[in-house]
Each structure stands twice: as C-alpha cells, then as structure tokens.
Amino acid sequence: MAYVITFVLFVISLAIEGSVFTLAGPDGVHPDLLLVVVVALAVLAGMRKGAVIGLCAGLLQDIIFGAPLGFFAAVKLPAGALAGLIAEDIYKDFTLAPMLLVALFTLGGDLFTYFLAKLFDVSTVLSLKEYLQHCIGPRLMMHFFLMGLIYPFLYRAHKRKLLFEESYPEE
C-alpha cells in the first residue's frame, strides 16, 4: 500500500508541478513539490528509505521531464537520505522541523542542481548570485510554507500506517 500511495504522491506532485504551479511564483520561479514530498516522506521513513524515495522520485522526474537519467535523481537522493538521517534526532510531530529541513535542502539541492547544470552544460543565463537571489530565495520560502501545508497530512497518514515505516538503526 505504501508503495502505491508513494507512487501516486509522486505522480500527482509531478503533474501539479508541471501544470498548476507554472501559474504560481514570480518571474517563472515555481516550487518543486516533489522535493517537498521527498523530504516529508524521508523524515517519516528514515535515512535508508528516504534515500530510496529520493532516488525513485528523482528518476521518475528525469523520465517524465526528459532530463538526463540521474540528473534530478542525483539531487533528490541525497536530499531524501540526509533528511532521513537528520530526522532520526527530531520529533516527527513537530511540523516546524521538516519545514526548516526542506528550506535547508532547497538551498543545498538547488545549489547542487546549478552545479550539475554547469557540469552537463545545460544553458543557464543566470549567474550564481542571481540564481540565489531570484530562484533559490523565493523557492526556499515556497517550500517552507508548502511543507507546512503538506506535512500534517502525511504525518497523519504515517500514523495510520499508510506510508513507509521508519527504519531504525539495528539494535
């Protein structure tokens, strides 16, 4: 069931990201809903499952949007894994924690994406400073508030055992 729900969440996130969210945001800067979902699920599922969730979400994004296979996966995998790693030390019912985490991973993820874009020679007209000011800044805020909206629902679903269970370190 968790697989299906996660897959549906990914698909809906990508569909919303590619349609409704193109209307939102200033100067063509749109939120990455999939990243928010990945971080939220990773917080609830732990590092190992978070890494898998990030990898699958990234690969799906690569496939759906025709990016080089592994491009977005390389960004979402560490986001999921690190979110799961950090989440081992935070209270899951405290919504502000994932909100702050997603802001942090937005910064890291977008910087990494910028680096990858340069690496793969993807044309970008913005300098790093402009990218930070005009893209990362607004997206950071958007993701922060989106997490505030989404996380409580996912937390409730997690409590009802609809999502992946948290994997604790072996005792």
Added chain:
Amino acid sequence: MLAPKKKKKQQYKKIGSLLLVLAVLLVLAAFTAHRQGVTFPEEILQVIVAPVQGAFQRLTSSVKEIYTTLKDYRLLMQENKELRRELAEAVTLEARLNELRKENARLRRMLELKEASTYDLIAAEVIARDPAKWFDTVTINKGTRHGVQEKMAVITTDGLIGNILAVTPTTAQVLLLTDSRRGVAVAAMVQRSREPGEVGVVENDPQEPGSLRIKDLPREANILPGDTIISSGLGGVFPKGFVIGYVLETGVDELGLTQYATLQPAANFNRLEEVFVVVPQEDAIDLPVEEEETEHPEDGAEPEGDAF
C-alpha cells in the same frame, strides 16, 4: 544497543553507499545527457503518468483561462472608463468648439455690418430676457455710459428688432417689435416698389402673438407675398432702410379701405445674442444692399433704396 564505534562505522558505510550511488547516477546522467528516445520501462511510466498530467493540465488551462478573462475584464473595464472619460471630454470640447464657431460667425457678420454701416453702431450683448414671455423685452449690457439713449433703434445682422425702452448707466431694455405694448409704431414700406405713398405701420400681429404685420397700406399698394419690408425712416425713431421682415400673405381690412400683410420677421426674436444700438445721424445715408429677388415680373420696378 550498538556500540558507538559500530554505529559510526555503519553511518560511514551508509554515507559511502550514498556517495557511490550518487556517482553512479552522475555517470548515468552523463551517458544519457544526449540520448534520443526512451526505453520501454520509461515509456510505460510516461503512459501511466500522462493521463494524470493531462487532467492537471486541463485544470490549469481552465484556471489560466479564468484568470486571463478576469484580467482582461479588468483591463477592459479600465479602458472603457478611460474611453468614456475621453469621450466626455471630446463631447464637451466639440460643443465648446461649435459654440465658438457660431459666435465667431455672428461676430464676423456683426463686424461686417458695422464696417458697412454709415450709422454709428454700439455693439451690445443680450444679458437677460423676460422669462415669463408676457413682455417681449430684452436687457442689453450697454447703457448711457456707452452712449445708449431711449428710443434708439436696435438691430441685429438680420434686421430691425426694436428700440430702447429704458436705459441705465450700464444696461438698457429693448422693446422688441413683437411686444404688444408698443406705443411707437414703425413706419415701413415695401422695398421693391418704394412708392412714397405706400407706407404702412408695422406692429405686433394680434392674431398671432410674436409675429408682425404691416397695416394701413393704401388699397392700391403694390405688395405681394415674398416682398421685403424695410423701415421708411418716417417718425424719427427708426432710421430708414433696415429690414423688418418678409411678406407672408396680404389682405384687405374690414372696411375695404386699406391693405395689410402678415410678416415673417427678418430677425429671429427667440435667438437674440449680440445686437447693435443704432445712433441716429441726421445726415445718415442709406447703405447699398443686395437686391431682393422677387417674383413679380409684372411689376418690374427696380428697388431704389437700400436696406440693412
């Protein structure tokens, strides 16, 4: 409970695995950066996701359409408001322009009349008119300070309209020809025939208030519909030669001794705006005016005199 050393080792292992997968992904991305087409599993995924994307895209299009419509509506409303304001301004401006054009034409005609006239003319503006219509008087903005005196004739560019009834230093009242109280009759004659004996008196038409008629014409007077009636100069109040009106129809009085004629006034008494007060001159000469084209070939008489 795990020993801290073992836990740390596990974390290093996890991070190592993570970096390894990351490296694999980057290599994969490098290899697939310029690929053409998709693999079978990708195709299946795209087929699965496409309907969901389509549904959201349709939703987005609807939202976008509504937003665009609302945006356009607001713009249209704003544009409409602006255009209405501009239209109102243009209408006001056009009305003002028309008014100025008409005023200009009137003033031109007045100037021409003043230049052509051998009389001294005092230009004045009508500033008031009896609104009750009981009395046909108007007030002009010139008085004794400007040389206006009682009984002076008042004309417009179209013809004679009346005489000064009362005067103050800055204003004067003009008694119009159509006023029934008129004590001073206007001696008039037919411009076409100009026979000295054919002089009648123009007064308000009692049958039709506001109109004029000429009476006391000799029974044999040569007068026909369409004739121009001008002031004869007799009586001393109204100088000779000013157009009073045009004959509409003629008739014989009850006793059959004299003729009368109803007249169409030359001036429009309902639209008096700028007028002239005529300063009488003893040696005033008649002015040349256009000959009236009349339809009386049997008469054949050339107009001798002149009129304003």
